[in-house]
Amino acid sequence: MAQQQSSAAQSADADERFREEIRTWLAENLTGEFTAVVGTGGAGHEHEQLELRRAWERRLGEGRWIGIGWPVEAGGRGASLAQQVIFHEEYARAGGPGRLMHMSEQLLGPTLLAFGTADQQQRFLPGILRGETLWCQGYSEPGAGSDLAGVQTRAHRREGPDGAEYVVDGQKVWTSLAHLADWCFVIARTDPTQQRHRGLSYLLVPMDQSGVAVRPIVQLTGTSEFNEVFFDGAVTSADNLVGAEGEGWRVAMGTLAFERGVATLGQQIGFERELAAVIATARSTGAIDDPLVRDRLVRAWMGLTVMRNTAVRMLRSAGDGTPGLEASVSKLQWANWHRDLGELAIDVAGPDGLLTGDHYELSDAQSLLLFTRSDTIYGGSNEVQRNIIAERMLGLPR
């Protein structure tokens, strides 16, 4: 036991050194031209400062701050969970911009590490680690909600001029950053005779080809951030199949579990910052003197704590359970919490908070109110998550 404490003390020291390192690096790099990206980006603000934020991703790559949790042999730092959380904390504290590489780093990278071939890892991971290659996610479809069981996009294998390849036909929605992305990771049905979760495959598809069209969706915010992506005879090499043909669901579920693991804690740091801003607004409008508002703010804070506790417990038990299912719990928790925060943000702002810019430019609170309406729809709607929990976690009959 004495030994345990001592190793705990050692790791605490290492964590502090790590914190110092990222803090110093951010102070030295998030400056100069990058001052303009401070506080930009993120959900509802994806359209801001795009070029500069791409440059910032490359800068992060130079500093080896991408994929820090990946193994050292894969180009990461092998950072512990605690250190990853520290990175997110310090990044948020410094006002680091919303990450364009989120999908690439948090979803595609871990998927390739877990399911990709050595060749795939060598071809795709370095671009991500350098902050260069931008990926988007091709999961959701218009007809199917966000349940992968309803995927209609099809892919069939054929012999092409340069060897075996897949041809992809179908439509994806909610595809964030698709208009910028170099590649898309797509779930498509390779065996049309199979139903639901069977017969799906996980394909990496280059975006820069005539078979791919991107149409931005004008959202209720008046801005665009999500896209529809149309695959019409889009082609990708058979080398870009991740996992075996027909194993796409298992691969994707692995990714989703990653998405909602460490990323959840990172996301919560953003939530904390948003809640702090709401409290600050409540102070400035005087709404904080209203006991009903105070109570709602305390409840929001408690809800955030409950989410953090849930995420920590989930990460700890990862491996011995069903992370894919617990991810549904997490998704429902944060989507509803975040949506409620959007209401609270507007409510504490009072009637002044409803005024926009002359050309409908939205305040942060307005953007939060409106944008969080998508949280409960995309990436597996509340309804889909409830079905998953009821049937797969609680075992209620279909």
Next chain:
Amino acid sequence: MAQQQSSAAQSADADERFREEIRTWLAENLTGEFTAVVGTGGAGHEHEQLELRRAWERRLGEGRWIGIGWPVEAGGRGASLAQQVIFHEEYARAGGPGRLMHMSEQLLGPTLLAFGTADQQQRFLPGILRGETLWCQGYSEPGAGSDLAGVQTRAHRREGPDGAEYVVDGQKVWTSLAHLADWCFVIARTDPTQQRHRGLSYLLVPMDQSGVAVRPIVQLTGTSEFNEVFFDGAVTSADNLVGAEGEGWRVAMGTLAFERGVATLGQQIGFERELAAVIATARSTGAIDDPLVRDRLVRAWMGLTVMRNTAVRMLRSAGDGTPGLEASVSKLQWANWHRDLGELAIDVAGPDGLLTGDHYELSDAQSLLLFTRSDTIYGGSNEVQRNIIAERMLGLPR
């Protein structure tokens, strides 16, 4: 328009005289031995002062205060809606006991007036008007929830020694006062080949026979008020079929509409009194100084007003719409409101409010908390009402 106002003024005068009459009568009659029934009875307290309350019903009958809304030729007073509300108001104000004849007067009587034969009216209405014959309702069944569509109780017609009769087999639940009742109005399936709402019949069955057994249900309150009623070869004369064979659903829906018409307004006067008691408790415990409690109390009061508005609108439009369906709206409204009031009642009482008598005797607030749990289950559960509204009112597909 001048004429209208004048007739409105006349009716206002008549209403005031009516109010004076019932007020005087109650002052003169709810006294002496009947002092003991003041404030007794009602949901959760049905077991209190039973004998005396039966006597009180007979006294009401003597005063011609039963069936006041029925036509004069049927033995009623032909009282207007406004006067019926006045009766309920004054009755509540005087602390009149919960009505044992509720089912008889509000459900069975109007059903016989609307669907009964002259013979049935002559045989059964006078006993109700005298406050003598007690009826219970045989609708809900254990397997079917409270949706009449699921009724399994069967009746078949046969020739008996004294002429045609029906033999009833099955089980009913939620049968309030069945252990006291003289008769039961039962929905039974007379055509077993028909599904759901078809093939049901509305039968009047005497309780005092060997084919009927009543088993009281010990409720979570520790007291008993609802019963299970078992029909095992119970017999009733074919003369006791209301409406045609197979028309039971239409007849029962008529009754339910009555139940939730005027009775709703009467019920709301009881709700008002309960809310006033909750506010009084909040004052005495000091909970009323808590702004969160104040807000909950104001919301409860607003909810009561919304229900009253809804009931008035429903009564006005009765006839030109679908009262059976609007009744589902009303049921959901009041059941949820009342249940929330039960929580509020306990919450304002504070920890002292959780103490019971040494033999688990419940306070009014405790009784309200617990008993209102049944409001959302019996008489068509919330779930059944939502199905009805979704499918029959909104037209969503089955």
Next chain:
Amino acid sequence: MTSTDERREMRSTVAELLDREAGSARIRTAMAGRSGFDAALWQRITGELGLGALLVPERAGGLGLDFADAAVVLTEFGRRLVPGPLPETLVGTAALAGCGTATADELLLRIANGGLALASAVAEPGSDWDIDRIGCRAVESGGRATLSGSKRFVAFGATADVLLVAARDPAEESSGLGLFAVTSSAAAERRSRMTLDATRRLADIDFDATEAVRLTEPGDGTRVVRLLVDLTLVALAVESAAAAAAALDLTVEYLKVRQQFGRPLGSFQALKHRCADLAVLVHGATATADHATEVAATGSAELAVAAPLAKAVCADVLRDVAAETIQLHGGIGFTFEHDAHLYFKRGKANQQFFGSGEQLRRHLERAVFQ
């Protein structure tokens, strides 16, 4: 007071016009335009249909109808979120009719003849709609009145022909209020403000010794200002209930048609039950708006309770229904081209406009804990 049949006919006339002339595309053009409403449509509804003069008493050449009639029109406009100063004009007319002064009657006459657009200037910076804290002041000298001070959140205030301004009246007892008229020719500084709910354009207005006409008798001004506020609350309740009903209709129709996994979405029980709960809310809101309308029509003192209650209830219901309208439509409900967000934004706006739910509930405490 109008018969049920006459009201039904009025409703269908208005509904037909709006179905033709105020579809979603027209509304989107109007809400993005300079004034925030469709001037041609306004001409038709005031000129051809005379809706602006609905509540002008017969003595001033109007139709002399009551607030229940106006509510029929407000319902049809509310269902469709038609932008424009009709609610403000109807409410303002009713308040003017309650003034009983020559100046007010003169204005009523002009409304009956000219189709004027009114706007209500009540809220002020820092005090919102709390009329006890109104700081805008009138000064009278030589029979002429001028106003000084600032007003906020004046619906269609930048384009209104006449502003009805609640201000401290020198002719009143200390801190008494009066209602004043400021015409568009007077030198007030008006700034149009875009808001989250683009279907109701607001304005900031500054008065600096601006010429005005006193509309209320001394001693009667506070009553009229309260009437103006309470009738606005009723109008907001009516339009909120109507919009909520429309949003629910939209949702139910979508669920009936839209297929998923080979079945209409509307056959999924979880969605059905949520729609049923919304229907209960809409029924309650409609009945409560109806009740407030009736109280307003009869001029009962109960208005002081019924109006804030109805507005608080109906605005919350619109928000709740519209939020579910977005959610139950899924992805399409999150797009700008779908109307779901317009209902949602109106719901959030109506929750704040003329007092938040918290403020109104606190106001109602007097009635509850009396």
Next chain:
Amino acid sequence: MTSTDERREMRSTVAELLDREAGSARIRTAMAGRSGFDAALWQRITGELGLGALLVPERAGGLGLDFADAAVVLTEFGRRLVPGPLPETLVGTAALAGCGTATADELLLRIANGGLALASAVAEPGSDWDIDRIGCRAVESGGRATLSGSKRFVAFGATADVLLVAARDPAEESSGLGLFAVTSSAAAERRSRMTLDATRRLADIDFDATEAVRLTEPGDGTRVVRLLVDLTLVALAVESAAAAAAALDLTVEYLKVRQQFGRPLGSFQALKHRCADLAVLVHGATATADHATEVAATGSAELAVAAPLAKAVCADVLRDVAAETIQLHGGIGFTFEHDAHLYFKRGKANQQFFGSGEQLRRHLERAVFQ
């Protein structure tokens, strides 16, 4: 600190015993009896299993385990709503272990040897659990202490062997608190009180110059009383989360089996979605109770925040889940013979016990708005 495997073994030992000896029928007999708990079961769990001595430090002859180990036991008792003074005894022991005095250690030694039942006397008439308003007073003379004052809502206080009493300590700075022990032989007047939640019998206790032993050092008493309160909050959170999980299990199993219209009830999507929402609540409550347990085990200062937060969250979740347990069981859920109401009543009781949600949230404002 115990390994995961050891905890798992402890959990299954306790679970097996309770499955055998604390079924619904036994619990109903116990809760209706004079003491409100099963004395034979208490003998077994303290005598045979030594659960009462779980948190007694090794220096006093106990097992020296930490609060996370105790939580394993509390979870199994909480799931089944087993009545009895185990939570109070475990929490009291942990508070005693934190006293660091000879008198406290002596008591710990007796707990390790004799299986004493403890009870925590904190709340008072009029002040509930607000320890700043404790009025009960100790007087010391000639090295002997006596207590005077009244305590309320003392769980299993009528039968406890030792009462741990929070009182004003004359040895403390003005208004400082001390923790005192009163044994069952002392002349306190104890009145057992039946409550809505019959599975936790409470007592009113009056002290009138009642002999007592001081357990805390001067200057340290308030800290120990707060520790006693905070650990009680954690224990309540743990048992609430466990009971909520059990109630949800009960509901899910019922819905799988129960048929309606020829299908299992659990196949109806509306009910499925409600169960899913309950599962989300239960996950959050369990994780939050776990976190508070961990904070309690490490003795971190964060306990002052984690404990009230966890109790407020978990008690609400138990209430919510249990209310749905009744509703989703339909008629059978409304009967006395079904366990649903026991969970519901415990939920309502836990919402109030040791401070209502409103009170605890107000207490947390300091942390939120710091």
